[in-house]
Amino acid sequence: MFVLGRIWLAIPLAAVLLAASPELDRARDLYQKTEYKRSLDVLLHSRQNDAEALQLIGQNYFMLGEYKKSSDTLEKAAALDPENAVILHWLGRAYARRAETANPFSAPGWASKARQMFERSVALDPSNKDATGDLLDFYLDAPGFLGGGTQKAEALAKVIGKTDPAEGHYAQAMIEDRRKNYDKAEEHFRHAADLAPKQVGRFIDLAKYLAKRGRIQESEAAWEQAARLAPNDPRVMFERAGTYIREQRNLGQARELLEKYLRAPLTPDDPPRQEAESLLKKIGA
Numbered sequence: 001m002f003v004l005g006r007i008w009l010a011i012p013l014a015a016v017l018l019a020a021s022p023e024l025d026r027a028r029d030l031y032q033k034t035e036y037k038r039s040l041d042v043l044l045h046s047r048q049n050d051a052e053a054l055q056l057i058g059q060n061y062f063m064l065g066e067y068k069k070s071s072d073t074l075e076k077a078a079a080l081d082p083e084n085a086v087i088l089h090w091l092g093r094a095y096a097r098r099a100e101t102a103n104p105f106s107a108p109g110w111a112s113k114a115r116q117m118f119e120r121s122v123a124l125d126p127s128n129k130d131a132t133g134d135l136l137d138f139y140l141d142a143p144g145f146l147g148g149g150t151q152k153a154e155a156l157a158k159v160i161g162k163t164d165p166a167e168g169h170y171a172q173a174m175i176e177d178r179r180k181n182y183d184k185a186e187e188h189f190r191h192a193a194d195l196a197p198k199q200v201g202r203f204i205d206l207a208k209y210l211a212k213r214g215r216i217q218e219s220e221a222a223w224e225q226a227a228r229l230a231p232n233d234p235r236v237m238f239e240r241a242g243t244y245i246r247e248q249r250n251l252g253q254a255r256e257l258l259e260k261y262l263r264a265p266l267t268p269d270d271p272p273r274q275e276a277e278s279l280l281k282k283i284g285a
Helices: 004-019 022-032 036-046 051-063 067-080 085-101 107-124 129-141 150-163 165-178 182-195 200-212 216-229 234-247 251-263 273-282
Strands: none
Touching: 022 036, 022 051, 036 051, 051 067, 051 085, 067 085, 085 107, 085 129, 107 129, 129 150, 129 165, 150 165, 165 182, 165 200, 182 200, 200 216, 200 234, 216 234, 234 251, 234 273, 251 273
């Protein structure tokens, strides 16, 4: 545990050391290239214990699937910088993974902790799309006794819409889909794409939803729009291939897309290579 009296005295010096740390810069670069183990090795060897270094250590552990080590490290980072919305969001993610992998007795506790961290993160920075997205998913997926519910999701959608109208429509689409109001959900997906016509993710969302509703030709048109907007975007390759595999169609094209995806320079924002490899195995490739 950290001693609070020492934290505040150490922060100014740590900030100076951090700014001039070639080890941290190298670790960040490796992390962005998805070389999580190498990034972690650099950080652990450097023995930096400031909030920023601990955050990156925790993210590396998370990406490597070591969720206990991730949450333990991110708790230390949050203790050093308790108003850092990004650290709190990552801590929420680590708690959520622990909930998913825990036994039925301890899972609710971890899930409640995840919600609390997501809510604190969003309260500090409601413009963070990743944090609001994770909190929205929690509200829609979790039962009421864990703090979930569509009313909370609706309130959050309004908050999201104030800073990002397109993302607000996406949130409302997810809510309407959960209510089985499929036509309304589609309207919101289309509004999101109309409001942000240069954001490839909007057309990915629309294409996936139309495919889910069995509207294949319209889905293909949306996929083509996404491909024109960002022909080398790994997300388009992965999500389009995943859609084809779920529907058991265009499997040859799905294989080509996944093979191209695995050759692409991926970042932490992209699905892990292991997921693409798993999809390839499903089609015998």
